[in-house]
Amino acid sequence: xxxxxxxxxxxxxxxxxxxxxxxxxxxxxxxxxxxxxRFAMCFPDVYEIGMSHLGIQILYDMLNRFEDVWCxxxxxxxxxxxQIMRAQQIPLFALESQDPVKEFDFLGITIQYxxxxxxxxxxxxLAGIPxxxxxxxxxxxxxxxxxxxxxxxxxxxxxFDLFYIGEGETQYRELIDLYKENRAQSGSRRDFLRKAAKxxxxxxxxxxxxxxxxDGTIDRFYxxxxxxxxxxxxxxxxxxxxxxxxxxxxxxxxxxxxxxxxLEIQRGCIRGCRFCQAGQxxxxxRERDVDMLKEYAVKMLKNTGHEEISLSSLxxxxxxxxxxLVSFLMETCTREHVNICLxxxxxxxxxxxxxxxxxxxxxxxxxxxxxxxxxxxxxxINKGLTExxxxxxxxxxFKGGWSRVKLYFMLGLPTETxxxxxxxxxxxNKIAAAYYETVPKQKRNGKCQIVASTSFFIPKPFxxxxxxxxxxxxxxxxxxxxxxxxIMEQLNQKSIKYNWHEADASVLEGVxxxxxxxxxxxxxxxxxxxxxxxxxxxxxxxxxxxxxxKECGLDIGFYTTRERSLDEVFPWDFISCGVSKEFLKRxxxxxxxxxxxxxxxxxxxxCGAAQYKCGVCFEKRNESDSMTPTEGGAL
Amino acid sequence: MKVRIQFSKHxxxxxxxxxxxxxxxxxxxxxxxxxIAYSGGYSPHQIMSFAAPLGVGLESDGEYLDIEVNSHNGAxxxxxxxxxxxxxxxxxxxxxxxxxxxxxxxxSVAAAGYLVRFRKGYEPDFDYQGTLQDFYxxxxxxFVKQTKxxxxxxxxxxxxxxxxxxxxxxxxxxxxxxxxxxxxxxVMEAFYRFREKDLPEFALQITRTDTYxxxxxxxxxxxxxxxxxxxxx
Numbered sequence: 001x002x003x004x005x006x007x008x009x010x011x012x013x014x015x016x017x018x019x020x021x022x023x024x025x026x027x028x029x030x031x032x033x034x035x036x037x038r039f040a041m042c043f044p045d046v047y048e049i050g051m052s053h054l055g056i057q058i059l060y061d062m063l064n065r066f067e068d069v070w071c072x073x074x075x076x077x078x079x080x081x082x083q084i085m086r087a088q089q090i091p092l093f094a095l096e097s098q099d100p101v102k103e104f105d106f107l108g109i110t111i112q113y114x115x116x117x118x119x120x121x122x123x124x125x126l127a128g129i130p131x132x133x134x135x136x137x138x139x140x141x142x143x144x145x146x147x148x149x150x151x152x153x154x155x156x157x158x159x160f161d162l163f164y165i166g167e168g169e170t171q172y173r174e175l176i177d178l179y180k181e182n183r184a185q186s187g188s189r190r191d192f193l194r195k196a197a198k199x200x201x202x203x204x205x206x207x208x209x210x211x212x213x214x215d216g217t218i219d220r221f222y223x224x225x226x227x228x229x230x231x232x233x234x235x236x237x238x239x240x241x242x243x244x245x246x247x248x249x250x251x252x253x254x255x256x257x258x259x260x261x262x263l264e265i266q267r268g269c270i271r272g273c274r275f276c277q278a279g280q281x282x283x284x285x286r287e288r289d290v291d292m293l294k295e296y297a298v299k300m301l302k303n304t305g306h307e308e309i310s311l312s313s314l315x316x317x318x319x320x321x322x323x324x325l326v327s328f329l330m331e332t333c334t335r336e337h338v339n340i341c342l343x344x345x346x347x348x349x350x351x352x353x354x355x356x357x358x359x360x361x362x363x364x365x366x367x368x369x370x371x372x373x374x375x376x377x378x379x380x381i382n383k384g385l386t387e388x389x390x391x392x393x394x395x396x397x398f399k400g401g402w403s404r405v406k407l408y409f410m411l412g413l414p415t416e417t418x419x420x421x422x423x424x425x426x427x428x429n430k431i432a433a434a435y436y437e438t439v440p441k442q443k444r445n446g447k448c449q450i451v452a453s454t455s456f457f458i459p460k461p462f463x464x465x466x467x468x469x470x471x472x473x474x475x476x477x478x479x480x481x482x483x484x485x486x487i488m489e490q491l492n493q494k495s496i497k498y499n500w501h502e503a504d505a506s507v508l509e510g511v512x513x514x515x516x517x518x519x520x521x522x523x524x525x526x527x528x529x530x531x532x533x534x535x536x537x538x539x540x541x542x543x544x545x546x547x548x549x550k551e552c553g554l555d556i557g558f559y560t561t562r563e564r565s566l567d568e569v570f571p572w573d574f575i576s577c578g579v580s581k582e583f584l585k586r587x588x589x590x591x592x593x594x595x596x597x598x599x600x601x602x603x604x605x606x607c608g609a610a611q612y613k614c615g616v617c618f619e620k621r622n623e624s625d626s627m628t629p630t631e632g633g634a635l
Numbered sequence: 636m637k638v639r640i641q642f643s644k645h646x647x648x649x650x651x652x653x654x655x656x657x658x659x660x661x662x663x664x665x666x667x668x669x670x671i672a673y674s675g676g677y678s679p680h681q682i683m684s685f686a687a688p689l690g691v692g693l694e695s696d697g698e699y700l701d702i703e704v705n706s707h708n709g710a711x712x713x714x715x716x717x718x719x720x721x722x723x724x725x726x727x728x729x730x731x732x733x734x735x736x737x738x739x740x741x742x743s744v745a746a747a748g749y750l751v752r753f754r755k756g757y758e759p760d761f762d763y764q765g766t767l768q769d770f771y772x773x774x775x776x777x778f779v780k781q782t783k784x785x786x787x788x789x790x791x792x793x794x795x796x797x798x799x800x801x802x803x804x805x806x807x808x809x810x811x812x813x814x815x816x817x818x819x820x821x822v823m824e825a826f827y828r829f830r831e832k833d834l835p836e837f838a839l840q841i842t843r844t845d846t847y848x849x850x851x852x853x854x855x856x857x858x859x860x861x862x863x864x865x866x867x868x
Contacts, residue, residue: 004647008754008837009836009837010693011650012650012691012692012837017691018650018651018652018655019649021647021650022647023647023722023723023724024722025662025666025720025722146832190740251662253651253655253658254651254655254656255655255657301665302665302666303666304662304666305661305662305663305664305665305666305720306662306665307661307662307665336665337673377762
């Protein structure tokens with residue numbers, strides 16, 4: 001039986017000890033004496049969140065297929081254990097071997113959302129690794145970050161030795177070989193980082209410098225040594241069928257957020273919604289071969305014993321072989337008593353038919369994401385979904401027995417007016433009215449339930465809205481109040497429930513999203529003052545964050561509400577995600593003139609992603625297709 | 636056909652609670668390709684029932700679950716197939732067929748045996764081996780059970796069927812039925828009280844040795860392990 005890093009006394013005291021013991025089905029244990037490189041892969045949040053993440057499962061599987069590497073998992077200890085580890089000076093450990101992370105060669109940290117930044121410092125701190133990269137020595141692991149937030153790594157630049165920009169499947173083998181080679185030559189940590197900095201997709205912040213204008217914007221961002229690239233190109237898997245994908249994902253003992261087989265059917269999105277960062281970062285759309293998906297579905301279900309399978313992608317309805325795949329799954333899964341989850345599906349006859357077969361209609365709700373309340377504003381954000389399509393979908397669904405509808409909107413989008421906000425209330429009302437018109441009294445099961453939720457819009461790098469000013473907290477709250485008032489004025493207000501997000505966290509997220517290197521000291525300060533688990537409402541301490549900004553002399557408004565000029569150098573401009581700044585500018589201007597841009601399948605917009613020579617950019621287009629945007633909602 | 640499965644739970648698995656063990660076995664049945672029967676209705680679930688829930692922190696050699704199967708390739712095959720998909724710390728010990736009239740695992744539980752050891756550094760500072768029988772010999776064994784809002788005074792004596800020293804550890808066979816279930820820690824706490832001591836937190840390392848059902852033969856009540864209700868197949 002394997003040893004544990006924590007004593008029985010501690011494990012019996014903390015909440016959910018299963019978070020810390022490893023030993024899960026399909027977790028990988030190797031013989032330490034037979035491997036060369038130890039890799040700790042970390043998701044800096046609690047186990048149940050981290051274990052639900054597909055990317056980690058892919059990289060864990062890939063790295064463990066390398067015979068010379070043992071990859072283990074690390075998650076943030078929850079606050080109860082965090083305090084015990086600090087008090088008793090227990091070093092952070094990896095789950096499989098229970099060995100201290102500090103003994104590893106690499107600590108990889110996936111950075112999925114901005115509000116996990118203090119958790120990254122917790123990981124380093126508990127591991128006994130200096131928080132500042134420049135203070136690390138040859139005995140510390142190489143700390144490497146990846147994931148969507150690595151596309152603007154600057155607020156975290158001081159804490160990381162390397163960032164991996166783009167999809168993880170492509171460069172780790174080379175990086176690890178380089179590491180082994182450097183070690184064999186008795187090269188220093190600095191030697192390794194210098195060599196790594198020259199690999200495609202790898203950014204080593206310590207080899208770059210920034211100078212600023214008097215107004216605080218960036219003057220120049222440049223490499224400090226010859227041979228270090230000035231631009232980092234994102235890494236991308238050009239063939240998503242012939243690549244790494246886990247056949248045996250790790251199965252947790254405790255219930256986690258995503259407790260099912262996850263089948264990633266495609267990467268990227270053809271839609272080009274202007275607020276959406278993922279839609280730009282993962283261009284171009286690449287589909288996995290349907291036969292490969294069928295094979296993996298069967299293998300993964302068999303190897304995990306999961307009772308549910310979910311398709312994953314940014315917009316599943318755009319997958320060209322969706323019907324074939326879903327029919328196959330329905331046949332296989334019904335036989336095996338496996339549930340099918342189909343998120344991000346457009347609502348139409350096909351999807352309703354499928355949902356009818358795989359779900360309990362009475363219990364499930366259908367979801368639309370119009371994102372904005374008026375057609376004008378939907379045109380600004382390039383969300384092609386029209387009111388007509390939403391109402392048609394809703395009517396079809398009501399006929400099919402559904403009575404619950406979820407609607408997702410954003411507040412604070414560029415050019416938004418009061419009228420657009422009222423549109424949220426009006427659309428919700430129309431859907432409720434459609435229910436009462438469609439479903440006769442005797443067939444109704446009480447009222448219909450419309451749940452309208454709003455989140456606050458935060459401009460993200462590499463989107464056409466990267467130039468847009470973000471709203472202040474007060475503006476956000478005014479907008480939420482107006483939405484609520486407008487909903488209360490509706491005829492069917494009793495059938496509509498309204499939820500809105502916290503505004504404080506949105507302001508901070510805005511700072512980190514478009515922040516520069518100077519933001520690092522605020523993150524450090526806030527962490528030292530006790531901020532941790534900022535993504536969790538119960539542990540988020542806004543007042544402490546505000547103090548930290550004050551103490552560091554940083555102005556929040558500079559990063560959030562400031563209007564940026566078209567020629568401003570952004571902190572993330574040295575990264576190329578394949579989409580050109582020119583294209584994004586074009587899209588920003590089209591947004592302001594309320595012009596819709598056709599999706600990638602309809603017409604190429606020359607965004608720049610065609611340079612990767614794969615995916616939708618090289619599919620045969622049917623130019624005679626209707627040019628009307630037909631995007632629907634999602635189930 | 637109903638099948639009774641006995642398994643052990645050791646090592647790090649003692650930190651996995653009862654509900655998660657149930658989920659673990661549901662997935663294990665699928666991995667092992669056991670042709671388990673499902674209930675009807677809109678959301679069918681596997682027909683599976685567990686005997687006595689084991690507290691977090693306890694180990695066991697006598698855990699049981701009953702399942703219903705549509706088909707099988709014999710007990711040995713099922714045992715091997717399940718063991719091939721188990722994690723470290725859980726082993727399938729026996730697979731038996733249940734007679735149709737047998738009560739399900741949970742309903743038939745009458746008693747459980749426990750071996751109580753002391754964690755290193757927590758050994759009692761009194762002669763527990765020499766005084767255990769004095770404690771057991773009392774007419775009543777009082778125990779105050781704390782509930783949310785009140786204290787209930789219990790007499791543990793009738794619920795303790797056996798109490799003795801085995802391999803330097805305390806062995807007890809106690810009531811584990813749904814009506815009168817008592818925990819081994821309650822007995823140990825009462826023992827410490829009897830010696831005018833307080834049982835420190837985390838002092839005990841407890842292993843459930845087996846789970847029993849009661850049968851009556853010639854008017855005398857016997858306890859037999861749950862597996863013995865089943866027959867080989």
